[in-house]
Amino acid sequence: MKELAYYDGRIGTPEELMVPFQDRVHFFGDGVYDATVGGNHKVYLLEDHLDRFYSSAKALDIKIPMDKKELGELLTKLLSMVEGNTHFVYWQVTRGTAPRDHAYDEAMLGKLWVMIRPNKLKDPDVPIRLITMEDTRFLYCNIKTLNLLPSVLASQEALKAGAMETVLHRGDMVTECAHSNVSILKNGTFLSHPNDNLILRGIAKTHMIQACYRLGIQVLERAFTMEELMDADEVIVTSSSNFCLHADVIDGKSVGGKDPVTLKKIQDAVLEEYLEYTGRDSIFD
Template sequence: MKTLGYYNGKYGELDEMTIPMNDRVCWFGDGVYDAGPCRNYKIFAIDEHIDRFYRNAGLLDMKIPVTKQELKELLEDLVAKMDTGNLFVYYQVTRGTGIRNHVYPEGTGNLWVMLKPAEISDGIKPIKLITTEDTRFLHCNIKTLNLIPSCVASEKARQAGCQEAVFYRPGGRVTECAHSNCHIIRNGTLVTAPADNLILPGIARAHLIRKCKELGIPVNETPYTLEDLYNAEEVIVTSSSNLCLHACEIDGRPVGGRQAELLETIRKALLEEFWDATKEEA
């Protein structure tokens, strides 16, 4: 299959799939999701992603209709049906199906899966960023389907000829990007926003922090500001789709380029971890 959609046991090419109009996602965006890369038919960091998926569903009292192990086996089985093993693997659970009503329906949720061909960037080419005020709600730590502010910010970035938008809160605190985490190198230290309710604690973020500690690079998980961002020695953007990108421009201003060797050490270490975990079987 070139693409694959799955809904509660049924699957097919994405453009052939349909869902009930009364799925709660249609009325309220009532669901959570997770996603990650796959290479050579091996889903990277699958256990970490599934753990986060179940944790986020639990925070919103959603009942996933399968166990963690069943979901893992399902995803691996669906991946095996694809024409290519280099994929973006996306899955979500919605609260269920029922006539539009703000209160929750009874029963378990609806499970969705989407697979499409995708490649991980090697992170060599720098990206351009814009900044925009973070007007999202105060549950950014939960990976919900309510992504309108992120969509608006992503479109602003596209129109500005940039690849991502960096959110900041009143007072100038940088939180994260529209669909990535954002970090800086300051005085040779990785500085990343704390994993509070204002950011999604990304799996790639966790790998970045862990790898920096392994490499002996200091890590500081404290808030930082727009001024810190503009003056950073390097600006790093991470996500499960792109494990380690770096910025050369923010809001039209040149940034970074002052810790190139350290940045390259981090980039190579993260990519090598990914290549090794997803290498083709001999």
């Protein structure tokens, strides 16, 4: 199978599976999700992603229909059924099916979805372009919900501008990107927004910070400004499907490129962890 879909115990292709009309996702976007890379048929950083997934569901009182161990085994089994070496592994849980009503039955059991498709990691040596936008999302960004319309609009603006991502900011304070975390290097120090309710706790970012500690690079988890972003020695963008990319243009202005040695050390450490975890020889197929 080249691409797999799973819904509430049924397996097929994305075109084959049907979702009940009254699944609350259709009316309210009522659910949470998580995603990572599958390398060599291993779900990368599985435990970290499961912890975040169950934490998000608990924050919204959504009941996942199986425990972490069972879900981990299911994801691993489903990944083994898909052809190829590198995959995008995505899963979500919706609150369940019921006639449309804002209030819900607290005993309702959630519906589990999984999608697995081929994926290619981007070359970390190739710089990316970014744009910026005011962050107008709600104040629960730490929960990985399915309510992603602001991120959809921000991503579309990046596409129209010929950029890969949009950096979001609340006033002068940088938060994160539309679907990534953004951090900076300045004078040998790694700076990144703290894990509060204004950003999603990025697992790739967390492991990059751990790599910095191993390398003896100072880390400051504090909010930084738009001015600091534009003046940074390096601008680093991370996500669960692209671990450590760097930007050279923001809003049409050149940025970064001032500390390639430290950047490369971090990139190499992050990629080494991925290759060791998955047993791969290279990030490229």
